[in-house]
Amino acid sequence: MTRADIESGPANIWRYRSLLPVPVDVASKPNMNPGWTKLVKAGNLGRALGLKNLYVKDDSGNPTHSFKDRVVAIAVEAARNFGFHTLSCSSTGNLAGAVTAAAARAGLEACVFIPANLEAAKIAMARVFGGKLIGIDGTYDEVNRFCSELIGDPLGDKWGFVNVNLRPYYAEGSKTLAYEIAEQLGWRLPEQIVIPIASGSQLTKIDKGFRELVQLGLVEDTPYKIFGAQAAGCSPVSTAYKAGHDVVQPVKPDTIAKSLAIGNPADGPYVLDIARRTGGAVEDVTDAEIVAAIKLLASTEGVFAETAGGVTVGVLKKLAESGRLDPEAETVVLNTGDGLKTLDAISDDAQPTAVIRPSLDAFRAAV
Amino acid sequence: MTRADIESGPANIWRYRSLLPVPVDVASKPNMNPGWTKLVKAGNLGRALGLKNLYVKDDSGNPTHSFKDRVVAIAVEAARNFGFHTLSCSSTGNLAGAVTAAAARAGLEACVFIPANLEAAKIAMARVFGGKLIGIDGTYDEVNRFCSELIGDPLGDKWGFVNVNLRPYYAEGSKTLAYEIAEQLGWRLPEQIVIPIASGSQLTKIDKGFRELVQLGLVEDTPYKIFGAQAAGCSPVSTAYKAGHDVVQPVKPDTIAKSLAIGNPADGPYVLDIARRTGGAVEDVTDAEIVAAIKLLASTEGVFAETAGGVTVGVLKKLAESGRLDPEAETVVLNTGDGLKTLDAISDDAQPTAVIRPSLDAFRAAV
Known part of the structure; x- marks a missing residue:
């Protein structure tokens, strides 16, 4: 298993097929061939948040527009x-x-x-x-x-x-997010990464994916901090993290981030362990902060995230503003879904600036 | 300019940068890096339509989900x-x-x-x-x-x-659809291709892209037929084609395929010329046929097209059923947009099969 083996593979998750529980001929069978989504260098968003090396891993590019x-x-x-x-x-x-x-x-x-x-x-x-x-x-x-x-x-x-x-x-499929991020950074682990928490499985598997790459000698064993992101309206893991608990108390979700609305997250305890072990954290943001973060990401980078992406970007902002992120460090924030699936979150404001007759006078009056 | 040069480029349109009016360092500037979308081998749809070598070029994978x-x-x-x-x-x-x-x-x-x-x-x-x-x-x-x-x-x-x-x-950007299709087929031109017509620019540029590849010696000079697809509610080019005219009479659009609703298509005459020169045709389908085609593509290939994709797949079906396509020939149909942007077209039927309490008895009664 070398970098060159992987690099010569297809532009989808099957480039990592030998690290996944799939048959060797998997790419030849009819399937959706997901993955190899863009790692967007987010210079504009980074400047807005004071982060000098920020990337968005944009999984809205998958076939049905989510991870x-x-x-x-x-x-x-x-x-x-x-x-x-x-x-x-x-x-x-x-x-x-x-x-x-x-x-x-x-x-x-x-x-x-x-x-x-x-x-x-x-x-x-x-x-x-x-x-x-x-x-x-x-x-x-x-x-x-x-x-x-x-x-x-x-x-x-x-x-x-x-x-x-x-x-x-x-669950093993989520490891491909870790593999892709490392490969797209030039075979390097990010120093800081913000990941949404629903069941918590994705976060634990990204950690596993990073460690596998180190074990295989595909990347250097450099430290990374994993930050978990929840909506305040469904934040059992964040609550446990802040209270210093090892167990997660189930909650009844009430948030616009419906894709993260799992009140009893199976992998919650593992997430707590990973956040603490790597020197990261778990944080949460309100629905209003989620909406603001969707708009911030869209207007700086042209990436239209679903509410789950609003959660990660909102948490990124909160962590940056409270000094819990190293502004110089290579930082990745995940967008795992697509704004077109959660239009209600922004539709009040997402209306035309003006509706006019097709005339220059009408346009002048409007702007 | 060799195949190897291109193949070593990025997984986006900039792999063809030397064939485009852009600076050589274009990939290093902040832009959306579109393209290199999937060419889906559409075995299920092909079987449904009696076409043995069918592919869908799925441009819904672009950053804002259209070509x-x-x-x-x-x-x-x-x-x-x-x-x-x-x-x-x-x-x-x-x-x-x-x-x-x-x-x-x-x-x-x-x-x-x-x-x-x-x-x-x-x-x-x-x-x-x-x-x-x-x-x-x-x-x-x-x-x-x-x-x-x-x-x-x-x-x-x-x-x-x-x-x-x-x-x-x-307009030159549309040539990248031609380049990608040929490269993804293994550096070969398709024998038949179905392309939507709005202004007609995309169709003319795909033809240009194919011819450039031949001139550069990147593909063999094999014949291809170009078929144009319109909605019946906005079909000025199809109408002119069927009447044997060289000019296109403007119409007032009335169709659910709003992304193709250009009543006075600037490149209409060129489209007519290309369809006739290559042995293709221009055809149109009704709104009902568009909706049926969206569902057919979704249920056979897991690709959720916008109404424009319903137009191309609907026209593909009409051409296949009327014997105007060679069932053995390598055939490509374009999906240029995303079903999430035209939900109204299918939302009447896109409801849960049943809504039940979470009990096995309720599920048994429902199915």
Whole structure:
């Protein structure tokens, strides 16, 4: 496993196939080929926040416009190998679209489960690919519990729930974010990274990905600090971090960052451990700060993030302003989703500056 | 200029920088780095349509999720060189978002003009990046005329309208679609290609791009047929094609494919010439066929196209069913935009299959 081996691979996550639980010929099968999304040098945002070496890892460039395409691609391979005929998941929205799209491409059936109160765009995207979409009257945590029940029932026989019974495969997909960031930085670990926390799995797997690269001799063993980001309306890990606790007390989510609205995050304790071990932190921001951060990122870098990206950029800002980030250090902030899926967050302000007749006089009067 | 030179370039349009009117160091300046989008082997859609070698060139993977990022990236370089301080355009929606995003990244002012009746997602995306967004009470053709007036007025001094006074630069960006398709096919021209027609510029530049590759010896000089696709509600070029005319009679658009709703397409006559010269055709599909085609593409390939993609896939289907395509030939259909921007087209059907309580009994009753 050398840098050159990887660099000669395809411009998607399969360039790292030998570090993933997938067959060697994975790239030849019909799948969504996610990944190799842009690492944007964010000079304008960096200047606004006083950070001299800032990058945005923009996963809105994935096929269904969220990082979930990465994890689903691994789960699809596992589903094929186990002989599952139906691909399923509990989802806060992005995952449902990623699963139904991947199932369509792979020729599998799909039946996915979401809280019924999701954003219209996420509902539409979870349905257009043709699978069954079941809305559950309840929170994501209730949807998740229901899926665990369904796996034990004959109804769910031969069903691969990507984030339940296929979770060990699925979760490995998040490591590709770490691999890509390091490779795109020129085979170097970032010094500081801000990652959103939903279940916490992504954050723990990025840490794992960095350590694997060190073990394989692909990058130098340089220190990095991992910062976790939550919405104040669903901040059980941030609350535990600030209180100095090792365990995470579940909460009932109430935030516009619905893709992060997991009140009982399975990997919460591991996140706490990683943030403390690496010298990072866990922080949270209010819904108003999320909206402001979406606009800040958009107007400085031309990247339109979903609310989860507002959470990470908002936390980045908060950490920078409170002196908890080294302004000289190479810093990466993740945008894991797409603003087009959470339009409500900004739609009050996202209206024309003016509506006029097509005349110069009308334009002069308007500006 | 060799294949190896290009292949060693970045995974964006700048791999072709020496074939574009841009400075040699273009990749080092802050810009959106669009392109190198996926060429999806569409086995499922091909089987549905009886086409054995079908690919979808999916430009929804661009930074603002339409092909417009390609053309704007070239125009931004020209704007810098001319010393323009404001980036502008007349737009049916996608271009406005591409321009305001690129201006934000490049540190230019933006003021863009759209018909006021556009889709909510396109309006939001044109505004979130922070420029001025002016809605015009009128059609795109009226918006376009207004912009031409504004260029002649002191108000528009030092303004670069990407598709008016910067058009010669802007239009060249569409050639990168041709370059990428040929390179992604293994340095080969496709035998058949279906391209949407708005102004017609994209189609003429793809033809130009193919011919340049032949002239440079980068691909063999093999025959290709170019098919143009319009919405029936705005089909001046298709109408002229079917009537055997050389000129295009303007129409007043009335279609859900708003990104193609240009009633007076500047490059219409060139499109007619290219379709006839290459042995292709120009065809159109109704709004109902557009919606059906969006769903067909989504459910077979996991690609969620905007209405313009419904137009190309709908025309592909119509051409295949009427025997006007060679089913054995290597065929490419373009998706130039993103379904998330035209949700209304499918939202009636894009609802949950069922909404239930989180219980197995409720699920059994629902399925």
